[in-house]
Amino acid sequence: MTHDGTGSSEPIIETTGLTRDFRVRDGLRRRTVRAVDDLTLRVSPGEAVGYIGANGAGKSTTIKMLTGILVPTSGEVRTCGCRPVPDRRRLAGEVGVVFGQRSQLWWDLPVRESFSLLAAIHRRPPADARARTDELVERLEMAEILGTPVRQLSLGQRMRAEVAAALLHRPRLVILDEPTIGLDVLSKQRLREFLVEERATHGTTLLLTTHDMGDVERLCDRVVLVDRGRLVFDGDLAGLGRTVGAERVLVVDLAEPVADLTDVPDTRHLGSEGHGLRQRLAFDAQRTTAARVLAAVSTRVEVVDLSVEEPRVEDVVRKVYAARR
Amino acid sequence: MRSPVGTYLRLVRAGFREQSAYLLAAFGGLVANATFGLLKVAILFATVRAAGGELRGYDLAEMSAYIWLSQGLLGSVNLTGRTDMADRVRTGDVAVDFLRPLDVQAAAVATDTGRRLFALLPRGVPSVVIGALLVGMSTPGSAWTYLLGAVSVLLGIVLSCACVYLLAVVGFWIVETRGLQILYMVASGFLAGLFVPISLFPDWLHAVAVSTPFPSMMMYPVDLLSGRVEGLPALLLVAQQAAWLAAAAVLGQVLTRAGRRRLEVQGG
Structure with a gap:
């Protein structure tokens, strides 16, 4: 068992040489593209990490390997102490994920119904599910949209509902993939404030990918930068600022x-x-x-x-x- | 603490409620069902009459029962090959399904079953009522027939959902499964006995049909509900349905597991 620098606790994310190749059809030929290349990363509980990089840098692929959706080509990965692929269902109880461009809500059902379904799926005790739902509804200001079918929500409303859906089962690790994409300034602001609060109250570990430096500045105390699948910077924001001005x-x-x-x-x-x-x-x-x-x-x-x-x-x-x- | 079965039953209910959002479409489906039902009446009644009032055990009343029960099941038994799951695999939304502490196959089949059970209300029952009122049909006498028939209908619906799930996960290997869906639609409708009862098939084709799962989706439930097959043979048909369902479930597990290694989430 390994420990982080402070020796306080086991890392919540730990990868060693994590690599994933995709085969891409290029006309009639097939070639291999390396989406994530030899990524070694360690995140301790309670950290807030901004995982940034240009389109196609391998951010989403990394997240999908951390959560057991994609099988790595090679390398080691441990998330919340689980091996993501074989322990996928156990890990699902420890991690909450928001994919900004995909929905985990039931499109035709009222928001309330999605929440109660997710609570049932995660087999939360009813009293806890109720308390947690009430807390999230209040803090994300969703009371007036609970009865609305998801398909009728605005993007800002839907993202708040998505975030609540990912946090309902009190995950230790929250992974947000482009959570503020397409949101207006006010919606972004509300979401960021909520996430800061959530971290402060529950000590949740945060990993987020974004194209928005504002997200990183306001939410993250550590920045990991990847380019073409390779880690090119790992440090705090001030360090990144010094590096690039x-x-x-x-x-x-x-x-x-x-x-x-x-x-x-x-x-x-x-x-x-x-x-x-x-x-x-x-x-x-x-x-x-x-x-x-x-x-x-x-x-x-x-x-x-x-x-x-x-x-x-x-x-x-x-x-x-x-x-x- | 709920049992895991309870969780999947919640998904059945969710599918049911989701589908209730599309009531107008369901009534559109009912109109189509009834129209094609009347067409089948015209053709199959003429066939029975030409055969001298009885054809392979079907008289007019029994033929009518076959027609309206099969039309009624059409909205609930998936003979089109198309599923929400196929779209989720194609667009990459299936990634979200892997983030839940659920068996992906069981969750997909449960939700789909819920959606299809709902169709019994606006499409299934009214089709049978319309047929009974407009044309008249034979009805079975015993409550036992209805009970076993209901079990058989449920098995048929779940089996059809389990089979189209298999088509959907083939999408882990090939990006576009629409061609496969069309092939499935043609074969399944014909062999399930949607157009004519499979006992009207020539012997060799009948032998082909009964060696596939398709009659278990529609023909057998119709045979049981109409009281055409009763007693021990009825139980054997239900056992056959259950066996096909078990086979589809096992194959689904294998394909899902193998497919995961192939999964290359589309659209980032």
């Missing part, structure tokens, strides 16, 4: 055209449109904040509108890759 961009719409704002402290002027009516300023979130940049701009000219562009995961991946070479 992940910049955010403040876009300001001004009341009148002005010369390029090249003298705002801690920012880099990226460009102007409409004779200086809209200007784009890059800043490093480690060194300053959007509010400070905005305040600095406001002393020079009246700002009528603004938006903040988060660094895209693709850019971060590209930069990490460039930095490695």
